[in-house]
Amino acid sequence: MGQITLNKVTKSFGEVQVIPPLDLDINDGEFVVFVGPSGCGKSTLLRLIAGLEDVTSGDIVIDGTPATDLPPAKRRLAMVFQSYALYPHMSVRKNIAFPMKMAGVSQEEQQRRIDGAAKALNLTDYLDRRPGQLSGGQRQRVAIGRAIVREPAAFLFDEPLSNLDAALRVGMRLEISELHKRLETTMIYVTHDQVEAMTMADKIVVLRAGHIEQVGSPLELYRTPRNLFVAGFIGSPK
Ligand code: ADP
Ligand code: MG
Numbered sequence: 001m002g003q004i005t006l007n008k009v010t011k012s013f014g015e016v017q018v019i020p021p022l023d024l025d026i027n028d029g030e031f032v033v034f035v036g037p038s039g040c041g042k043s044t045l046l047r048l049i050a051g052l053e054d055v056t057s058g059d060i061v062i063d064g065t066p067a068t069d070l071p072p073a074k075r076r077l078a079m080v081f082q083s084y085a086l087y088p089h090m091s092v093r094k095n096i097a098f099p100m101k102m103a104g105v106s107q108e109e110q111q112r113r114i115d116g117a118a119k120a121l122n123l124t125d126y127l128d129r130r131p132g133q134l135s136g137g138q139r140q141r142v143a144i145g146r147a148i149v150r151e152p153a154a155f156l157f158d159e160p161l162s163n164l165d166a167a168l169r170v171g172m173r174l175e176i177s178e179l180h181k182r183l184e185t186t187m188i189y190v191t192h193d194q195v196e197a198m199t200m201a202d203k204i205v206v207l208r209a210g211h212i213e214q215v216g217s218p219l220e221l222y223r224t225p226r227n228l229f230v231a232g233f234i235g236s237p238k
Contacts, residue, residue, distance in 0.1 A: 001063055001076075001153040002186030003028045004049060009058035011044055011210075018044055019210040021058065026154075026188065026203075031180050034190045035197040035233065036207035042190040045207070046156050049188065050079050063153055073103075078147035079156045082163055086131040086142055093127040096145045103150070110149075117145040120182060121175070137168045141175065148179075154186035161196070173200060194235050198222070206230050 004026040011019040018041050026032050034042045047053040049060060051072035059068040067075050078099075086095050096117060100110045118124045121141040131139050140160060147155055157176070161169045177200055180187050191197055197204050198218045206213040206221065206229075214226045218234075225231035 001028060002026075002030075003063050004154060004186065004188075005061040006049070007059050007061070009048060009060065010056045011041075011048055011053065012056045017056075017210070019048070019056075022210070022212060024205065024212065024215075026186060029184045029186055031177075031187045031189065031200060031202045033197045033201035033204050034188065034207055035192065035194065035204055036213075037233075038192060040207045041210040042192070042207055043158055044210075046079075046158050046188060046190050050077055050156050051075050052079070076150075076153040077156055078150045078152035078154075079158070080144055080147045080160050081158070082140075082143065082160055084139075084163065086139060086146075088131050091128050091130060092123060092134070092142050092145075095131065095142055096127075096149055099146055099150050113149040113151070114145075117148040120148065120179065121145050135168075136164050137172055137175075140164065140168075140172055144176070144179065148183075152185065154188060157187065157189045159190055159192070161191075169196075176200065194233060198234065204234070206233055 006022060006024040008021040008023060010017060010021050034045060036042055048055055051070060055068060059066060061067060062075055093114060096114050097110050118127055121144060123141055123145060126134060126138060161172050164172060173196060189200060201218055204218055204221055205215050208229055214221060214230045221230060221234045225234055
């Protein structure tokens, strides 16, 4: 589970094509990082995969099922938003339970998944607090917990750490990498931060103006960047 294929996907806003025809294969369990400068289409691509935007043409296949016309809730993908997307008036427990409540998961099953997520994220002692009583890192972990309990085929992260300070960011990178190791679920992670890309990815997708400049492992891109743009972005000595 968690295999995602994009076939000749394009996206235009009005007359402006921000994603020219794009092909991409994401394998089951892979940690894939979309990297590229601001405005290159990283968020748009993630939102197309999530179903939060409709493709203009082309198609998306998730685990062998045509997904192009499926609404977000039917794609079994969980988008992790930045920690400020939590409900401030609800406890951590209720924040984490919210997507399950919407999906009609039984109370018993909700409890089981909340316990599992809290344990995985070291939040067991914080379930009755409100987001305002937590640190930035704890809030970010709650946002991830809310995704975990949906038991998705893949997690989609859009610059989840960009509003955390530098020290916290380092810790959260480790948390997310650890979670990936533990769950073995596909993760697609958007960042404009080269260090995040190089340290977290199995596979990096370098984007520029909506098209893919190069795809490869961090080491491949470092050793054999296809051009100066990739080299510059990855920090290769070329
Ligand atoms: P990134 O996440 O890499 O910074 P985005 O995917 O947000 O880039 O944006 C890619 C391009 O698409 C930008 O030129 C942006 O202005 C444009 N764009 C994104 N969303 C919309 C929208 N809803 N309407 C019009 N243009 C948009
Ligand atoms: Mg973006």
